[in-house]
Amino acid sequence: DNAAGVAMVLELIRELKGRELPVSLIAVAFDDEEQGLNGSRYYVDHPLYPLDKAQSAVIFDSMGRQFMDLSTWTLFVLGSEYSKELAAVVQKRAGPEMLVIGTDLIGPRSDFAGFGLKRVPYLFFTHATHKDYHGPGDTADRVNYTKLAQDSDLIAQVIQDIARLPSQPKFLDAPVYPAGEIAALQHELDLVEK
Numbered sequence: 001d002n003a004a005g006v007a008m009v010l011e012l013i014r015e016l017k018g019r020e021l022p023v024s025l026i027a028v029a030f031d032d033e034e035q036g037l038n039g040s041r042y043y044v045d046h047p048l049y050p051l052d053k054a055q056s057a058v059i060f061d062s063m064g065r066q067f068m069d070l071s072t073w074t075l076f077v078l079g080s081e082y083s084k085e086l087a088a089v090v091q092k093r094a095g096p097e098m099l100v101i102g103t104d105l106i107g108p109r110s111d112f113a114g115f116g117l118k119r120v121p122y123l124f125f126t127h128a129t130h131k132d133y134h135g136p137g138d139t140a141d142r143v144n145y146t147k148l149a150q151d152s153d154l155i156a157q158v159i160q161d162i163a164r165l166p167s168q169p170k171f172l173d174a175p176v177y178p179a180g181e182i183a184a185l186q187h188e189l190d191l192v193e194k
Helices: 002-016 038-045 084-093 112-117 145-163 181-193
Strands: 057-061 075-078 098-101 122-126
Touching: 002 057, 002 145, 038 112, 057 112, 057 145, 084 098, 084 122, 084 145, 112 122, 122 145
Parallel strands: 057 122, 075 098
Antiparallel strands: 075 122
16 A cells, blocks of 8 residues: 555656745655554654644545545545634545545554654545555556546645745644444445445
């Protein structure tokens, strides 16, 4: 699941490096997520720049495969429940293949967790698990490159929108969950059950 994410990081760097943005962008590839989020935990404890000055963290993992190998495509977006400003950015870019849910539904199991503990607003993008997750069948020929490129473009737009916000997003003390979250997730799970 990591190779497609690393490829996205490299593509986003290439795409965004020539853009005039009012903030600096830092790209970081974390390792050792499965062993306790060690890479991202180390980073938030030793950041390149003070985290209290960060606009946000945009994190993605498990990209390029359909959720549970369904024929429909879903891009899960988590974390907007902790920032009204990021929720507005996500809402602006929301499309029919995007499912906005709260991170409480998956728990602190990806690299966004350390940023949340440091009260840095974050968005976590994922295509979620599939039947070959962490197995020998998770090969490059099974990646949907067209959808991966489309979602990479969307994430680039989101990053630019965040960079151009008039003020730094605030991390909310209490999450505000997306309207319709449970019904939308139930629909997705019903598709898996079929």
